[in-house]
Amino acid sequence: MKKANVYVTLRESVIDPQGTAAINVLHAKGHDNVKDVRIGKYIELTIEDTGQDLDTAVREMCEKLFVNTNVEDYRYEVLEVEEA
Amino acid sequence: MKKANVYVTLRESVIDPQGTAAINVLHAKGHDNVKDVRIGKYIELTIEDTGQDLDTAVREMCEKLFVNTNVEDYRYEVLEVEEA
Numbered sequence: 158m159k160k161a162n163v164y165v166t167l168r169e170s171v172i173d174p175q176g177t178a179a180i181n182v183l184h185a186k187g188h189d190n191v192k193d194v195r196i197g198k199y200i201e202l203t204i205e206d207t208g209q210d211l212d213t214a215v216r217e218m219c220e221k222l223f224v225n226t227n228v229e230d231y232r233y234e235v236l237e238v239e240e241a
Numbered sequence: 242m243k244k245a246n247v248y249v250t251l252r253e254s255v256i257d258p259q260g261t262a263a264i265n266v267l268h269a270k271g272h273d274n275v276k277d278v279r280i281g282k283y284i285e286l287t288i289e290d291t292g293q294d295l296d297t298a299v300r301e302m303c304e305k306l307f308v309n310t311n312v313e314d315y316r317y318e319v320l321e322v323e324e325a
Contacts, residue, residue: 164283190288196283199249199280199282
């Protein structure tokens with residue numbers, strides 16, 4: 158069995174309203190040394206290894222479902238996992 | 242400057258409706274070997290190093306703002322980063 162961990166983040170050039178709001182709250186709670194907050198998605202995929210090309214499959218899943226490629230970037234890692 | 246990367250995931254015992262919906266879409270698109278999908282948050286914090294205890298500060302930020310500790314788990318890593 159394989160696990161793919163996908164990290165989806167807004168492109169640097171894109172304003173992150175959630176992140177901006179979080180900075181204001183953190184500063185109000187005394188965390189003044191927080192300079193930037195970027196909030197994205199973390200996706201864990203558990204995939205049965207059928208010998209297929211997992212990189213191609215994971216990229217396809219990301220670009221067809223999990224990622225808005227107009228405003229988001231993504232990276233992923235594929236790991237071997239013990240059968241549950 | 243330091244960067245804290247925070248990974249927030251729903252507890253294993255908690256049903257993930259977004260993840261369940263994603264599995265159905267992926268299967269419909271031919272990715273039948275996907276056995277599980279868990280969708281969480283990935284947060285990048287850029288923090289000015291003022292010599293404070295960053296672990297305590299990051300845990301406090303997570304538990305006060307980013308994480309619902311009733312249903313979510315979290316882990317984080319703190320990295321040194323070049324000044325932008």
